[in-house]
Every structure is written in structure tokens, then in C-alpha cells.
Amino acid sequence: MKQSFFLLLLAVALFACKKESQNDIEFRKSYSSWLSFKKTSGDHYKYDVETSSWTGFASKTVIWVRNSKVIQRHYKVTQIGSTMYIPPSEMEWIENENEINSHKNKGAAAITLDEVYDKAQKDWLIRRDNTEITFEAKNNGMISTCGYRELSCADDCFNGIKITRIQSMAD
Numbered sequence: 001m002k003q004s005f006f007l008l009l010l011a012v013a014l015f016a017c018k019k020e021s022q023n024d025i026e027f028r029k030s031y032s033s034w035l036s037f038k039k040t041s042g043d044h045y046k047y048d049v050e051t052s053s054w055t056g057f058a059s060k061t062v063i064w065v066r067n068s069k070v071i072q073r074h075y076k077v078t079q080i081g082s083t084m085y086i087p088p089s090e091m092e093w094i095e096n097e098n099e100i101n102s103h104k105n106k107g108a109a110a111i112t113l114d115e116v117y118d119k120a121q122k123d124w125l126i127r128r129d130n131t132e133i134t135f136e137a138k139n140n141g142m143i144s145t146c147g148y149r150e151l152s153c154a155d156d157c158f159n160g161i162k163i164t165r166i167q168s169m170a171d
Contacts (some may be wrong), residue, residue: 037166064169134158
């Protein structure tokens with residue numbers, strides 16, 4: 001009787017536990033790498049976010065952070081599709097601390113890596129029907145690609161972030 005009760009309890013415990021995905025495991029390891037980097041960098045770093053489209057358009061946004069605050073955002077169009085026109089004033093710009101987010105709906109969001117990891121956990125890595133989730137940590141163990149795409153979507157379907165470089169700016 002005792003053995004049957006133990007087996008029943010074990011079976012209930014196994015089925016009650018949510019199975020942890022490989023993305024969840026990689027996220028936890030990456031987050032740990034981030035916390036270590038944040039400490040050694042004195043919370044003074046920059047990171048590059050790159051975007052691209054099937055239309056031929058591509059851009060790069062560099063975000064500078066000091067003491068958990070975005071202090072600069074630099075945006076640059078790196079490639080233009082053959083039928084696109086972008087005014088020269090929108091091809092490249094820099095926002096300093098008192099101008100952050102003055103270029104609405106352009107460039108990567110002016111957020112810290114703490115906020116990137118928070119958004120990853122609360123939005124981009126959430127399981128949804130008919131989606132595929134991607135998580136990579138190719139920046140010395142820190143987040144590089146995180147997001148999801150709807151399986152029925154054909155073009156520009158990625159919802160998330162692609163960080164190509166994270167660099168300490170510690171003195």
C-alpha cells in the first residue's frame with residue numbers, strides 16, 4: 001500500500017510540473033552571464049541591434065547605457081531596397097540623453113539589457129499557438145537573438161530582438 005501511494009504521488013508530481021524547454025534553460029544561463037557582465041562592466045555598456053527586411057532594407061541601432069539608464073541611441077540605415085527613398089535626415093541620427101526617443105517608431109527601442117531580458121521573459125519567449133520561438137546567446141553567453149514568428153507569416157514575421165554585439169564601456 002505504501003509503495004502504491006508513493007508511486008501515485010510521484011506520478012502526480014511529474015505531471016503537475018511544467019516541462020522546462022531548452023529555450024528556458026538557455027535563457028537562465030544567459031541571464032546569469034548578463035548579471036556577471038553587468039557587474040564587471042560597472043553597468044556601463046553599449047549594444048548593437050540590427051534589423052533587416054525582405055525588401056532589402058537594413059538598419060543598426062547602438063544603445064549606450066550607464067547606471068541602468070539609456071544615455072545615447074545612434075541609428076543608421078545600412079542598406080536600402082532598390083525602390084525605397086529615405087530622406088537624408090532619416091538615414092542616420094544620434095539621440096543624446098535628453099533627446100532619447102525623439103525619433104518615434106525609428107530604430108530599436110531605447111531600453112537597457114535588464115529591460116531586454118525582462119521583455120524576453122514576459123513576451124518573446126511565451127509559448128503561443130502556431131508560432132516558433134528562437135533564443136540564442138552568442139554574445140559571450142548573453143542574449144543575441146530572442147523572439148517568435150507566426151508559422152503562417154511569409155515576410156518580416158520576427159517579433160523580438162537581434163543583438164549583434166554587447167560591449168563594456170567600463171573605464
